[in-house]
């Protein structure tokens with residue numbers, strides 16, 4: 463659906479040539495929620511501007527539904543851009559227009575009749591949960607409500623792709639959650655492809671199917687959200703994952719746990735996807751004459767299933783403990799004996 467090939471964007475600056483996007487190739491499937499994460503300056507905004515044709519690449523190409531966004535201009539580009547809409551961190555609403563008028567605005571530009579505009583706007587207002595607020599002005603709305611208007615406006619022309627530029631960064635955590643839930647429900651109900659850029663890993667964890675990590679203009683890691691969270695490869699990805707993971711692996715924490723649970727072994731189990739629902743622990747306890755204590759654990763949900771860790775204290779003979787660990791590994795549960803050194 464979206465195909466980026468060797469996409470590169472360079473800017474001429476006072477300090478010389480700056481490569482904001484550096485040879486990025488990736489494809490995004492229809493109906494996917496694809497996240498792009500990176501720190502400030504990584505090139506995310508430039509990439510998203512290349513996606514909607516606001517910037518032309520220095521090299522490489524952007525294809526959306528077989529239309530070469532990177533090559534078309536004028537009327538053709540304007541038409542294509544109606545199918546690629548966007549929501550913004552600061553909402554970009556028209557302050558002198560009501561909720562309904564804001565949502566009608568792109569329809570006006572597209573030359574839709576007044577009766578049709580009215581019907582479409584009311585339908586969208588209901589979809590984003592703003593019924594009753596049709597005639598309010600943006601200044602009378604909360605941040606979350608403003609973003610709902612932004613979403614409704616973005617959906618007005620039935621886009622194929624919704625680009626989200628740090629769409630929840632200005633919102634509190636609870637409002638962020640409700641906006642992300644709305645995006646997931648729109649993705650599921652309308653089959654809309656969503657590409658979002660963010661610097662917050664919890665946004666990726668909550669709604670994305672796949673994620674690309676950007677650093678200095680390059681995509682340095684790309685994968686399914688579950689596997690990226692379970693097994694990040696690159697240092698920068700590990701740092702992002704650590705944003706949303708308890709500091710349970712810190713050697714201090716382990717040493718502290720060792721003091722509380724001095725006997726036997728402390729073993730960390732890593733679960734992923736369906737495994738979180740399997741009765742592995744029941745089997746473990748039934749099969750081996752060892753004592754199993756739950757020390758700590760957490761399970762996180764993603765759009766691709768759950769993942770999590772569980773720290774156990776296993777007490778018994780060395781041999782039985784070793785056999786128990788082998789059994790877990792045999793069931794594809796990742797295990798790690800925590801030594802804390």
Ligand SMILES: Nc1ncnc2c1ncn2[C@@H]1O[C@H](COP(=O)(O)OP(=O)(O)OP(=O)(O)O)[C@@H](O)[C@H]1O
Nearest residue numbers: 473475480482500501502503504505506507508509
């Ligand atoms: N029009 C431009 N002219 C010159 N340099 C630019 C231009 N646009 C972006 N840059 C530079 O390109 C690099 C990438 O910027 P970009 O805004 O894409 O990063 P980002 O990951 O979106 O960061 P942020 O979240 O801070 O916007 C930065 O070094 C930025 O200064």
